[in-house]
Amino acid sequence: MNTETLQGIGLNDEQIRSVMAEYGKEINPLKQAQANAEQERDSLKSQLEDVNGQLSEAQKNSKKGSELQGQLKDLQKQFDDSKAKAEEQLQATKKDYEIAAALSKAGAKNDKAVKALLDTEKVNFDDDGKLIGLSEQLEAVKQDNDFLFADENESNTKPTITSKGNPNPDGGNGNKALADYSYQELVALKTDNPTQYQTLVEGDK
Template identity: 40%
Template sequence: MRTEDLQAKGLTQEQIDYVMAEYGKDINGIKQERDTYKTQLSTAQSTLKSFEGVNISELQGKIQTLTTDLANKDAEYQKQLAERDFNDLLKTTAEGFKPRDIKAVMPFLDVEKLKGSKNQETDIKAALEAVKKDKGYLFQDVSIPRVVAPTPGPGGEKTDDTRTQANNALRCILGRE
């Protein structure tokens, strides 16, 4: 659309300016949209050029290998977590039985069977009880504390023990001294 064409149709200059401004708005929007599409096209073409010479089947093979490696690592990690949880459960349960050395008790336990057990805690307790019954020397006995007589104070002087002091205090209170 040209200004001369509009003047030939008999429009005034003010009308021509208005029509040209409105027409310019439409054209500028369309030009911007065209420029955006050109930019997107050039970006897509450059991206496609970067993939030239790339073997798709090789990439798919690498993706498959990496996915398999990731699954293996995840399984190994889960196995390590289960192993750690089992060892912690075994250690805490064994502490209740007071073994002299947990490493000395371990050969007498069927660890693989205990790991596969559904109710590990009760099975571990039962296995430890069986080992304690058969091999009691691996476990500490409940010892009765020995009472020791008081020792003399500094300089070899014999001081009153707590029992004597308590008896003296009671005698004073009751007035029997």
């Protein structure tokens, strides 16, 4: 509705002003309500966009967090594996040292030969850190191969023994310490030449 429309229906200026005033009283609140509704709509739209942005960022962070957790798990596994391997190597070194000490105490003349007759896989440590599974094996080996062990009254040192009548094929002086023989060589010598074997074990008399 406008002035020209009212003039067209024959209203004078006073009547037009009166009608327009009444029309304004009705339409202005509607316009204000519409403006308020549009403002509220724009505000809600802005809030929705903000929430969507936060949700998207949260999803990204969640994915990054998941990836970070995966990396941390991988690093922890690598650390645990390295630690377990280091402890295993340390135990192996300690076991070798303890076995060597036990062989020396038992009077082994050839540690390598004696150790070859042991099942070291069955040798371990108990909860107190003491070696178990060795003494029984060592005693059995000693009973079956006493020539590999020195008598209790013998010196702990291993003298160099020269076997009689056995010149070095390379033209040397024929000196070869008992400790230089492997277990297989000693067994072969005992079988093929018992006299020389006995001389080698007891030394020149």
